[in-house]
Amino acid sequence: MHTHSLLFIIFCIVGCSAEFYVIDDRIGLGREFDGIGGLSGGGATSRLLVNYEEPYRSQILDFLFKPNFGASLHILKVEIGGDAQTTDGTEPSHMRCKDDGNFFRGYEWWLMKEAKKRNPNIKLIGLPWAFPGWIGAGTQWPYFFPNITADYVVTWINGAKQHHNLDIDYIGVLRDALDRAGYTNIGIIAADGDWSVAAAMLEDPYLNDAVEVLGVHYPGTITVKEALLTEKKLWSSEDYSTFNDDIGAGCWARILNQNYVNGRMTSTISWNLIASYYENLSFGGDGLMTADEPWSGHYVVQSPIWMTAHTTQFAQPGWFYLQTVGKLTHGGSYVALTDRKGNLTIVIETMTHKHSQCIRPPLPHFDVSPQIAVFQLKGSFAHLTDLQVWYSKLDFETKNDTLFQRSSPIEVYDGLFALKLDVDEVYTITTVNTGQKGSYPDPPKSCLFPKNYSDDFTITLHSLKPRILLIKPVCLSTSEIAQIMARMRLPYDRWSPNDRTDLSVSCDVLIETPATGGVFLAARVDQGGESVREAKGVFYWIYANGTYKVTNDIGGQRVLAEGQSGTREGVWYTLTLSVKGYFATGMLNGYLLWKNAVVVEPKNGWVALGTLSFEYAQFDNFKVNAE
Structure with missing residues (x-):
């Protein structure tokens, strides 16, 4: 891992290839952390x-x-x-x-x-x-x-x-x-x-x-x-x-x-x-x-x-950061901070370009190689004789990381200590002795979303009720306050996780917008969030003009089935969508409306409900049953 004995420091000073870095508060401090x-x-x-x-x-x-x-x-x-x-x-x-x-x-x-x-x-x-x-x-x-x-x-x-x-x-x-x-x-x-x-x-x-x-x-x-x-x-x-x-x-x-x-x-x-x-x-x-x-x-x-x-x-x-901070000669960086009461913390990182790229912005190329670093403590820190050590190693070869491990204190001789640094490491060298790697017993193992899920949207206006569905509520009128215990009004689309292939999903729906209004119930939806407009899946739509449509995309361009439904605004309907293998079937108020629409892709995904554009609708008694 690292070497920091007195003999090693002396050896480095007289004969090995080492780089020296000064930690000193006598030249003033940097910015406040x-x-x-x-x-x-x-x-x-x-x-x-x-x-x-x-x-x-x-x-x-x-x-x-x-x-x-x-x-x-x-x-x-x-x-x-x-x-x-x-x-x-x-x-x-x-x-x-x-x-x-x-x-x-x-x-x-x-x-x-x-x-x-x-x-x-x-x-x-x-x-x-x-x-x-x-x-x-x-x-x-x-x-x-x-x-x-x-x-x-x-x-x-x-x-x-x-x-x-x-x-x-x-x-x-x-x-x-x-x-x-x-x-x-x-x-x-x-x-x-x-x-x-x-x-x-x-x-x-x-x-x-x-x-x-x-x-x-x-x-x-x-x-x-x-x-x-x-x-x-x-x-x-x-x-x-x-x-x-x-x-x-x-x-x-x-x-x-x-x-x-x-x-x-x-x-x-x-x-x-x-x-x-x-x-x-x-x-x-x-x-x-x-x-x-x-x-x-x-x-x-x-x-x-x-x-x-x-x-x-x-x-x-x-x-405060010290002014003595900077880049390491062979790649990486170090910062030093103090509370101005005698405490000192030095954080060193040697992350390589390949293993430290953030998603944005692009990272210009740089090189990092193993190196020996000797730090000389001056000013308020020259008297220190030992420091606490915390160490991490991201091991991309063996996948056997060392994460936030407390090591033996490092000896400081005449203000000097040395570290043998490898790539993709982090060290904290500090006077602070209160650090702890907290732990709890292992949490439960990961498992699939439950086969059966239901939500009647029973909430109160002044409480937080946890839910699995991601729902966007809207402003409620006085008359709607009395209704909220029975149903949820929302614009656009929401979804619930279910990555199983075959399932049935149902929901009570009410269209609020006359003539042009519409709502959908969907399964196997492959995208959500900011990408929802490109989502594919099985979308079962009913409209206030008395028609229905089944599409393979949220935009309604790939039509799988369509026809008359007799639906209109202001009336509650129960939609049921069942998908099994390559076939989908839809019911309206418990009666078969369409069947055997062929669905090749996607093979799995979310269940979802929503409206045309940002129109309002009401939903109640949402249920999912998966095989």
Whole structure:
């Protein structure tokens, strides 16, 4: 693994090929460290987590947020839901109508409170990915109405405080709106995109004063001159977006160091926090770990969790980077941080190009080779005689990784210690002795989605009821409140997992839009989320004009059967779709409407229900029975 004996240091000094690196605080400190975080949302990415039963749900949360246990995250960023498809699903708005206000919809409130239970010091950030249609009168892009969108976000902040006792630390909204609401302590992050806002800030003193943090997405560890000239905090406020396998771990380990070494970014936030959505949605298998089987309780703690721990368990927000950070001569990087009270943490990574590529942006070529590194501690750290060691090795040859292993303390002689570094390794060398590789007994084994599933959509307006179906609710009128216990009204499409080939699915449906309205029930759907418009499967449609159609695609171009149904708006119907082998059959109110439509592809997939375009419909008594 590594060598750090006194004899080895002396040998290296007098005869072997070693590179020397100085760790010194006498020349001043670098930027303040703001922490490492995860992003829940930006597409309903934590949707299934709340469905887990105990004790598995709490175990997963511990691996994410509990200090000195797992990832020990310092920051949680959440989506402010907008009732819109934002990648892998939808998150409900707290204001579905102009006069609406409900601060118990969705699961982000719950998640923020769970994070705070484990780490009261965790920082909370909110960001909208979309807005409900009433903002902008349903015809204009919402950002053309800055005061309305700002008030919408401020209302969310009010709800977080008043109903959940949650203080939001950072937001992306107008400074004046926050100040008028009394939130002068909440910092502004701008602009959660690229670096272009930096040039505008240099030209506009008012804008520069309003912004506390320059936040960018997927910077590739590189910053721009204009951003540095603002002298603001620089954050990679959304990064990673990579599968949580070992290459993803290599990507994450590399950028956690090099976002500061190359770009002086003092915080990195992972999109996403956890892969708690169905794997065959967009970006399936991203996140720091996986929890996408609430029906079984199965979850997987993957290597990105432990790459995170190498930093988060040994440096806290408020620590400072030293100026003596940089690249290793033969590839890799090192950072050093201090709490200015005598504690020191050094994080070293030697990730190779092949094994650390993030999904975006493209990674320019570089070389990494085995090397010997000798570190010389000076200034406040010259007196240290030993340091704690934590070690990880991503072994792509044997597949036998070493993850976050505590090793024997390293001896420091006259301020010197040496490491023999191999490729694809991470070391933490630290004075902090509270690190821990948390563990629980193995969770239940993975299993298929249950053969039989039903949902009557029984919810209350002011409670969170876990569900397997991903449902996008809409604003409810007073008359609809009395009906919600019996049915759910939703636009567009939703789906439920079922990868078995042969099954029967049924649902009660009501078309609300006259003449042009229509709804579908589907099986073997091969795509969802942001890719749903390209989905193939078996789609059984009925329309308000008295017809039906069976198509092999959601766009309705590949027609398998069609004819008269007698259906119209405002009437409840029971649709039943059965698919077996290459044949599909449909019933209406228990009577055969069509049969033996030939289905060659796909051979399996989701079951789904939805409407034409964004029209409204009502659904009740959803059932799936698989063979």
